Amino acid sequence: MKFNTIVKAFTIFLICVGCKSKSTLIWEDNFDGTTLNEKYWNFELGDGCPNLCGWGNNEKQIYTKTNHELKDGFLHINIKKGANNYSSTRITTKGKKEFKYGSIEARAKLPLAKGLWPAFWMLGSNISEVGWPRSGEIDILEYIGRKPNTVFNTLHFQEQFGDKAYTKTTEIIGIEEGFHVYAVNWSPDKISFFVDGKELFSYNPTLKNKNNWPFDQPFYVILNTAVGGNLGGNDIDDHLFPQKFIIDYVRVYSH
Template identity: 55%
Template sequence: MIKQFVVIISLLTILSCEKEKESIVFFEDFDQEQLNLSNWNFELGNGCPNLCGWGNNERQVYTKENLKLQDGNLIITATKDSTGYYSSRITTKNKVEFKYGTVEVRAKLPQGHGLWPAIWMLGNDIDKIGWPACGEIDIMEYVGKTPHEIHTTLHTNESHGNSKNTNVQTIKTIEEGFHVYKVNWTKDDIKFYIDNNLVYTFSPTVKDKNTWPFDKPFYVILNLAIGGNFGGPEVDDSIFPQEFVIDYVKVFKDN
């Protein structure tokens, strides 16, 4: 009995030490009845008039109704009716922005040809200097037309759109249950992980405004697109509805 007590105390001590190594910047477990609008914004519509199709010829209209919180999860549902496609997109722009750190998201993917769920980040100066100058960090992108593949990508002035700064990881079980997608971002490099396995490191030899627009605050985006230049163009209308389920979003820095 004494030995078991000592083991328990030792485990608690280890866990406490691990927590002390982290400084939590932001943690959202979606354990409420409604989305916390102190942290999140809805982006609504089809992007028009300034960015129709959200810049990618996407088909969906973003609504508040296609998002709900249930059983401690954020659920974005892609739907279709006789008039079109619908989904949701939220951001932490102007509310939760940070420079460097680790972003960790536990999520379960939707499935079907034409779906394009994403966990990503944009530089907070996008309204001043535009895209891609602001920089983009794609922590996770999945397109249903190519099952089992996870894309992690950086977009910069030097390479954007079909960016060369990318990795495609094939995981046969990625559609099964929840998985953890993570990026560790420092002044020196940006590392991407899937289920704590390192899959890609970005660290250009020359770091200037064209190759490395990552020395400033960024914000988080969660969305489920339909069709578009990357997700489509074809969409399988028989798949709807489909859910993109996010368990939590955690941002922290190592002490």
């Protein structure tokens, strides 16, 4: 039995990753059972067309409801190469589980192939009203197979987005080996990123406004793996397919 499935019946108090004080666990998904809990998660399907072809990043994959499985308490996002396409899974908590501030973390194991782009990230819940990047984006984990031993953490907002986003890459030797905990600690004043409890970098503008700090509203969680695209790159190693992005859990703590 997975350790994180032992206690669920009552509120849990513990030291969260990247926090110096105790926090309250307010939501988690341990991916138990055999079916994704659609009270928490939505599937985003297809190739993004007609409104956002390539999902806005020239990605090569289509997203389906069949490229995932729950097995032994883990979510497996299966990335496959077909005869004429690539396929993967993208799920979100939009409209179901949205959070304003706190510590958000996932324990996950990365897929290993050039051209893959696994991610654990968040978007502002008002994206349908104001669009991107005004909604804001928090990229807790991005990894690309063409740049091993490297983790990307990024914030997108009106003043800095896309190729000019507020971002940092961190070399972590062995990040491809086994499971690691990827986390963000988000307060009204500051956003900080962590891997395995080690702080990588922070964002804390002195003067906050809607153009540099859309992070004062609820955000929702996204898990996916893209193939190719602007960050993943078009040099895709087809010989290493299929691959898996494996997620042990997602947890959210209040401050």
